Amino acid sequence: MDDRIDMSGHESTGALLRTIRLERSLEISDVAQETRITPDIIRAMEADDYSSLPALAFARGFYGLYATTLGLDPDKIVQRFLEEYRKAEAIPKASGLTPPQWQGRSVGSMASPPSHSFGTYLGIGLLLLLAVLAVISWYTGYNPASQASKWLRGFQDPPAQQSLPADQAQQPAAQGPSQVSPPPSVSSEPAIPIPEPLPPPETQQPVAEGYRYLLVVEFIDTTSMSITVDENPPETVTLAGGTIKTWQASESITLEMPPAAAVRLFLNGIALPLPPASDGTISLTIPEYLLD
Structure with a gap:
C-alpha cells in the first residue's frame, strides 16, 4: 500500500x-x-x-x-x-x-465560440437604422432638422390674443347703471366656526397580546378618579393636567369620577364620551357602557 x-x-x-x-x-x-x-x-x-x-x-x-x-x-x-x-x-x-x-482555461478557451455582447448587436442595429433614415430623407427631400425647428418655435411663440369686434367692445360702456349686477350681500353676522374633533394622544402603545381593551385617559385639569381593571381591587389616582395615563384590561374596566372631571377618554384609539353624572358621580363600566 x-x-x-x-x-x-x-x-x-x-x-x-x-x-x-x-x-x-x-x-x-x-x-x-x-x-x-x-x-x-x-x-x-x-x-x-x-x-x-x-x-x-x-x-x-x-x-x-x-x-x-x-x-x-x-x-x-x-x-x-x-x-x-x-x-x-x-x-x-x-x-x-x-x-x-x-x-x-486550457480546455474552455479552445472549445468556447467567440461571444458578442448585447451592446455590440444594439450598436450595429442603431447604425443600420440611421443609415436607412438618411437614405429615405435624401430620396424624399425631407429635412427632419427644419421640422424640429418649426415644432420648437411653436412652443416659444406666445398665443395671439383674440380681438373682439368694435360693437362688442363698446357694449359694456353703453349699458346703464341698472344693468350692472349688484355685489353679493355680505352678512353682518360673524360665521360660527365648526369645532374639529380632537385627535387622541399619541401613546405609542398598541393593545398588548391577551388584552381586549386599551384605555387612554388624558387629564385636562387636575382630577381624581377611581378605576377598577378586571378582578383587581379599585385604584384611586389624582393626576395633574397634561398627564396621560393608560390601562389595559382583558375583561372589564370601571371608572368613577366627580361631575366636574376634566378628562378625555379613548378606548382602543376611539374617543369615548363621558356619560351624565348620576347621584353626584360620573360612573361607567366597559363593555356595558358600549352596549347602552
Missing part, C-alpha cells in the same frame, strides 16, 4: 483516495460518518478541488483522518497533499489566475 502512496507520478492524492475507497466498497457517506467530514469536502478532496477546501491547517487534518480511515499512512498522505497543493498554488501566481481559472 505504501508503494502506491509513493508513486506520485501516476495519480493525484485525491484520485488515490477515491480509488482505494471504491476498492473497499465504501460510500462517501460511510467515510463522512467515520471521519465527521462533510460529504462536500470529501468530494472536493477526491477531485483535488483545493478552492472548495477549508483553510490549509484544517485541510491537512482532513487528509490525515481520511488516510487513517482507509488504513493508509496519514503522514505520507498529508505530505503528498502538501506537495501537490504547493505546485497548484505556484501555477496561478505565475500566470495571475486563481486555481479554478487556470485549470479550466
